[in-house]
Amino acid sequence: QKEVEQNSGPLSVPEGAIASLNCTYSDRGSQSFFWYRQYSGKSPELIMFIYSNGDKEDGRFTAQLNKASQYVSLLIRDSQPSDSATYLCAVNSGGYQKVTFGTGTKLQVIP
Amino acid sequence: DTAVSQTPKYLVTQMGNDKSIKCEQNLGHDTMYWYKQDSKKFLKIMFSYNNKELIINETVPNRFSPKSPDKAHLNLHINSLELGDSAVYFCASSPPGTGDEQYFGPGTRLTVT
Numbered sequence: 417q418k419e420v421e422q423n424s425g426p427l428s429v430p431e432g433a434i435a436s437l438n439c440t441y442s443d444r445g446s447q448s449f450f451w452y453r454q455y456s457g458k459s460p461e462l463i464m465f466i467y468s469n470g471d472k473e474d475g476r477f478t479a480q481l482n483k484a485s486q487y488v489s490l491l492i493r494d495s496q497p498s499d500s501a502t503y504l505c506a507v508n509s510g511g512y513q514k515v516t517f518g519t520g521t522k523l524q525v526i527p
Numbered sequence: 528d529t530a531v532s533q534t535p536k537y538l539v540t541q542m543g544n545d546k547s548i549k550c551e552q553n554l555g556h557d558t559m560y561w562y563k564q565d566s567k568k569f570l571k572i573m574f575s576y577n578n579k580e581l582i583i584n585e586t587v588p589n590r591f592s593p594k595s596p597d598k599a600h601l602n603l604h605i606n607s608l609e610l611g612d613s614a615v616y617f618c619a620s621s622p623p624g625t626g627d628e629q630y631f632g633p634g635t636r637l638t639v640t
Contacts, residue, residue, distance in 0.1 A: 450628065454568075458634075460570065460617070461631070462628055504570065514575065514627075515572065515629065516572075517570040517571070519568065520568055520570075
C-alpha cells in the first residue's frame, strides 16, 4: 500500500524561528508533491507544490524534494503564531490524479 | 466568490437515514473529488470524477454513491447511515494538467447518532 508518513507532532517552535516539517513516501514512482495547511475546523489549503528534486521557494516557505531518499520537506522561515496549524503532505502516488495524504504534523508557534 | 462550496455545512442525523451532500465549484476545473476526514484527521480519498466520468472509486461501502450532473457539480448520497460514517466530508476540485493541485470546499461535518 502506498503510504505517506509524517510525524504527528506537535512541533513547537518559538516565533521567528525556522520550522522544519518532514514527510516520507513509499512509492518511488511518485511525481507530484504538495503541502497543505489546515487550520483547526477549516479545510486544507494548498501552500506549496514541487515536482523536481531540489528546493522551491515562495515567500517564507521553501519546499525541498529528494526523490532518491523519498522525502519532501517544508521549511517555514520567520515562523509566526498565525502559522500554527496542521501541515499535510500529499503525494501523487497512484496514477490519474490520485493524491495520498499524510496524517499531518501539528505546528505550534510560540509567541 | 466562493470557489468550492458545499451544502450543508453541518448534518446531524440518525442511524439508518439517507442523506445527501452537495458540492459546486466555479473554478472551471475538470476534476472533482470527495474526501473523508475522520476524528484522527486522516484525509482519505473516496471518489474522483473527471468531466462527469468516475475515475477513482476507492474501497468505499456501496452505501455511498456519488453523482456528477455536470463538471461543476459533484454530489454524495449516503444510504443507511451508520455511526462510523460520522466524519467531515470535503469536496475538492483540480484543474487539468497541473499535477493534481486541489482546492477544497469548507467541509460538511456529518454526525450520525
